[in-house]
Amino acid sequence: MTDFAKLMDMLLDRARSAGADAADGIVVGGHGHSVSVRLGEVEAIERSEDHDIGLRVFVDGRNASISTSRLDEDSISSLAERAVAMAKLAPQDPFAMLAAPELLAKDWPELDMFDATTPSADDLKHAALTAEDAARSVEGITNSEGGSASHGSVAMMMATSNGFSGSYQRSSFGISAMVLSEKDGVMERDYDYTAAVYHADLDDPAKIGKNAGERTMERLGATRPPTGSYPVIYDARVSRSIAGHIASAINGSAIARGTSFLKDKMGEAIAASGITMVDDPLRPRGMGSSPFDGEGLARQRRVMVDQGVLQGWFLDLASAKQLGLEPTGNAGRGIGSPPSPGTSNWIMEPGEISRDDLIAGIDEGFLVTEMIGSSVSLVTGDYSRGASGFWIKNGKISHPVTEATIAGNLNDMLMQITLADDLDLTKSTAAPSLRIDGMTVAGAS
Numbered sequence: 001m002t003d004f005a006k007l008m009d010m011l012l013d014r015a016r017s018a019g020a021d022a023a024d025g026i027v028v029g030g031h032g033h034s035v036s037v038r039l040g041e042v043e044a045i046e047r048s049e050d051h052d053i054g055l056r057v058f059v060d061g062r063n064a065s066i067s068t069s070r071l072d073e074d075s076i077s078s079l080a081e082r083a084v085a086m087a088k089l090a091p092q093d094p095f096a097m098l099a100a101p102e103l104l105a106k107d108w109p110e111l112d113m114f115d116a117t118t119p120s121a122d123d124l125k126h127a128a129l130t131a132e133d134a135a136r137s138v139e140g141i142t143n144s145e146g147g148s149a150s151h152g153s154v155a156m157m158m159a160t161s162n163g164f165s166g167s168y169q170r171s172s173f174g175i176s177a178m179v180l181s182e183k184d185g186v187m188e189r190d191y192d193y194t195a196a197v198y199h200a201d202l203d204d205p206a207k208i209g210k211n212a213g214e215r216t217m218e219r220l221g222a223t224r225p226p227t228g229s230y231p232v233i234y235d236a237r238v239s240r241s242i243a244g245h246i247a248s249a250i251n252g253s254a255i256a257r258g259t260s261f262l263k264d265k266m267g268e269a270i271a272a273s274g275i276t277m278v279d280d281p282l283r284p285r286g287m288g289s290s291p292f293d294g295e296g297l298a299r300q301r302r303v304m305v306d307q308g309v310l311q312g313w314f315l316d317l318a319s320a321k322q323l324g325l326e327p328t329g330n331a332g333r334g335i336g337s338p339p340s341p342g343t344s345n346w347i348m349e350p351g352e353i354s355r356d357d358l359i360a361g362i363d364e365g366f367l368v369t370e371m372i373g374s375s376v377s378l379v380t381g382d383y384s385r386g387a388s389g390f391w392i393k394n395g396k397i398s399h400p401v402t403e404a405t406i407a408g409n410l411n412d413m414l415m416q417i418t419l420a421d422d423l424d425l426t427k428s429t430a431a432p433s434l435r436i437d438g439m440t441v442a443g444a445s
Helices: 004-017 073-089 121-136 205-218 240-249 252-257 317-323 355-360 410-414
Strands: 022-038 041-059 062-068 143-160 165-183 186-196 228-234 277-279 302-306 346-348 364-376 382-393 396-409 417-419 434-442
Touching: 004 022, 004 041, 004 073, 004 143, 004 165, 022 121, 041 073, 041 121, 062 073, 121 143, 121 165, 121 205, 143 205, 165 205, 186 205, 228 355, 240 346, 240 410, 252 317, 355 396, 364 396, 382 410, 396 410, 410 434
Parallel strands: 228 364
Antiparallel strands: 022 041, 022 143, 041 062, 143 165, 165 186, 228 434, 277 302, 277 346, 364 382, 382 396, 396 434, 417 434
16 A cells, blocks of 8 residues: 655655755545446446645745656656756746645544445446436337446545645545437437445435436427526526536635626625525535645635625635735645635525425426536626526426527626525535526527
């Protein structure tokens, strides 16, 4: 087993020896195993194992980041020397830095992010076949894109030259199925999947397959919707995208650059009064949970939008310094890239009515279940996306629709949101089904 602590000590020591004033590093190792099937036969079995090291060095106010998958001592020494040489050629960056020692996390909670369950290839094959068989058993299904099941685990360690050291493990499991059907020469497909940190939290593969088959059949005979201004319901499958746009717009890097339509809205209402959004990196078994951030700062649960009012930005050290604020422990980190602010478990809290009740309140409108392409400006808030789903008439789902475009401006859209109660917390970005009134739907001319 790779000794992460030994590698990290070597990495930081070589960085100092090469001339770095300060440095931080990350070591990541893991394995993955997946089985894909199609039409009842195994199509692929894949297994991967990898280890990577990332190093960031600081030299006279300059910095550089570099990575490698070679773990021997000579390669690590060479990596450190190249990183220092790169930093000496980089422009000075007054905002890049290590966290002050008093800001570094000293301890953190156990977040239950690792399940030692290791399914065999036969276990994964059985789950993938069960999901696909259930999908193909739905009457009318004519073909299959296949089923799959996967398992992976990753361990990481991060350390800085000024005293921080932390590590954790994470596991993941997944099952999916996608099938096809055809009507009048037009083919439709749909899917379902389940993913979880713990194997026991996965949905039943037969349920996943059945959902995929039924969703595919429901799409047959789709037409283009009428053009006009209508209420639009984002199904929970796609409503996460709205939450994602808000996260991007309150990202400290965008605020510091002045490239967000929300840059001047701190403390103001940016959404309907029922909207509360929370970033919770400490949620046990959360897909986005982590005990410390990519700069070694402690994580904390933060209410970012409270009853529609914007409360804060996602900040790493650099964006916080640019804005004259304190960092929030929201730095993410890639192996070969510097930290940047982002979300963990980003949650739009649910409303109190069902999705069916949202639909029942609409005389004519659009239920979106799939989105295609994107033209969203986070500078102006202008929004346009391709979509398909179902037309709503007299409070009921009428028929499937496709080749639609929905458009508006996020400033207006956020003020028109009504939330359903069907929040699914198995994803790192989560939102319930939601209704937005007064959107432009473009379909049939």
